[in-house]
Amino acid sequence: MHAEPIGFKAKAQAAFAGLESEPGVRKPDPILVVDKVVRRFGGLTAVDVDHVEIQRGSITALIGPNGAGKTTFFNQLTGFDTADAGEWTFNGARLNGVPAHKVARRGMVRTFQLTKALSKLTVLENMRLGAQGQKGENFFRAFVQSIWRGQEDAITERAEQLLERFKLDKKRDDFAGSLSGGQRKLLEMARALMVEPELVMLDEPMAGVNPALTQSLLGHVKDLRDQGMTVLFVEHDMDMVRDISDWVIVMAQGAVIAEGPPDTIMSDSRVIDAYLGAHHDAPLSQEEAELQLQAAEAELEEEAGIEHAEPTEPNEPAEPAEPAAASEEKKEASA
Ligand SMILES: Nc1ncnc2c1ncn2[C@@H]1O[C@H](COP(=O)(O)OP(=O)(O)OP(=O)(O)O)[C@@H](O)[C@H]1O
Numbered sequence: 001m002h003a004e005p006i007g008f009k010a011k012a013q014a015a016f017a018g019l020e021s022e023p024g025v026r027k028p029d030p031i032l033v034v035d036k037v038v039r040r041f042g043g044l045t046a047v048d049v050d051h052v053e054i055q056r057g058s059i060t061a062l063i064g065p066n067g068a069g070k071t072t073f074f075n076q077l078t079g080f081d082t083a084d085a086g087e088w089t090f091n092g093a094r095l096n097g098v099p100a101h102k103v104a105r106r107g108m109v110r111t112f113q114l115t116k117a118l119s120k121l122t123v124l125e126n127m128r129l130g131a132q133g134q135k136g137e138n139f140f141r142a143f144v145q146s147i148w149r150g151q152e153d154a155i156t157e158r159a160e161q162l163l164e165r166f167k168l169d170k171k172r173d174d175f176a177g178s179l180s181g182g183q184r185k186l187l188e189m190a191r192a193l194m195v196e197p198e199l200v201m202l203d204e205p206m207a208g209v210n211p212a213l214t215q216s217l218l219g220h221v222k223d224l225r226d227q228g229m230t231v232l233f234v235e236h237d238m239d240m241v242r243d244i245s246d247w248v249i250v251m252a253q254g255a256v257i258a259e260g261p262p263d264t265i266m267s268d269s270r271v272i273d274a275y276l277g278a279h280h281d282a283p284l285s286q287e288e289a290e291l292q293l294q295a296a297e298a299e300l301e302e303e304a305g306i307e308h309a310e311p312t313e314p315n316e317p318a319e320p321a322e323p324a325a326a327s328e329e330k331k332e333a334s335a
Pocket residue numbers: 041044046064065066067068069070071072073113
C-alpha cells in the first residue's frame with residue numbers, strides 16, 4: 001500500500017535521470033542559470049563559461065585542476081567581482097551587477113576557500129554579522145545600528161540555534177581567532193545560514209580540516225540539501241565528491257569541459273586528462289598559510305570598517321616550547 005519513503009539522495013538524483021552527460025545540459029528545475037560569463041585578468045581568460053545550470057535541491061560538485069577558474073567563477077556569480085561579460089539568473093531574476101550582500105539577502109550565499117572570520121570578534125558576533133549578508137559598504141554600520149534598534153533578539157536567537165546545530169554553542173563568547181581551522185569552516189558555514197539561503201556555495205569546505213571534523217562537515221553539507229537547500233561546492237577531495245554529490249561539473253582553463261553523475265565523471269578520460277599533471281595539492285607552509293589568513297582578515301576588517309586596535313591575539317599563549325598536540329592544533333588553525 002504505502003510507497004517506500006524515498007531518501008533525500010535518491011530523490012535528488014532522480015532529477016538528473018535521463019540527462020545527457022554533456023557540458024551545459026539543461027536541468028529540469030534550475031535555481032541558477034549562467035550564460036556566457038567571461039572574466040579576464042590582463043591576457044589571461046580565467047573564466048569563460050558558455051552555459052551552465054544548477055539543479056534545485058541537489059548537491060552539485062564543481063571540480064577542476066588548480067587555476068581552472070572555480071573560485072573566480074564563484075566570485076562573479078556572488079557579486080564579489082565584476083564579470084567582463086555574461087549574465088546569470090537566480091530563481092529567474094538577473095543577478096549581474098548585484099552587490100554581494102544583496103545577493104546573499106536574495107538567498108544565495110558563499111563561503112571562502114580561505115575562511116573569513118573576524119578573529120577579534122566573538123563567535124556570536126561573527127554570526128550576527130552574517131545576518132547582514134556579506135560585504136558591502138554598510139555592512140558593519142548596519143550591524144551596529146541593529147543593536148541599538150533592539151533588533152538583535154531574533155538575530156541572536158537564530159545565531160544561537162545555528163551554533164548549537166554546528167556544536168559551536170560552547171564557543172559562543174570565544175574570539176573566532178581561537179578556533180581551529182575546522183571550527184572556522186563550521187562557523188563560516190553556520191554564518192552563511194543566517195540569511196536563510198536557498199543556494200549555498202562552498203569553496204573547498206574541507207581544505208585544511210582535521211580528519212576528526214571531516215565526517216561532521218560532510219554531514220552538515222548533506223543536511224543542507226535534506227533541509228531543502230541547493231548546494232554547489234568546490235572540492236579537490238574526490239572521495240568527498242563521490243560520497244556526497246548528486247551531479248558533478250568539471251572546469252578546466254576557465255570553461256566547463258564535462259558534466260554528469262559522479263561515477264560517469266570520475267571515469268571520463270577528459271576529466272582524468274585535465275587532472276593528470278595539472279592538479280597538485282601543494283600544501284602551504286605554516287608561514288604562508290598564516291600570511292594568507294592575515295591578508296583575508298585585513299580585507300574583511302577593512303570592509304567592516306573595524307579599526308586595528310591591538311597587534312596581537314588576545315588569547316595567544318605567550319611562548320615557548322608547545323607540546324606536539326598544541327602545535328598541531330595551531331598548524332590547523334592557520335591552514
Ligand atoms: N585577482 C586576480 N588577478 C589576476 N589573476 C587572477 C586573479 N584571480 C585569479 N587569477 C588567475 O585566474 C586563474 C583562475 O584562478 P582561480 O583561483 O579561480 O582557480 P581555482 O580553480 O579556484 O584554483 P584552486 O583549485 O587552486 O583554488 C588562475 O590562473 C589565477 O592565477
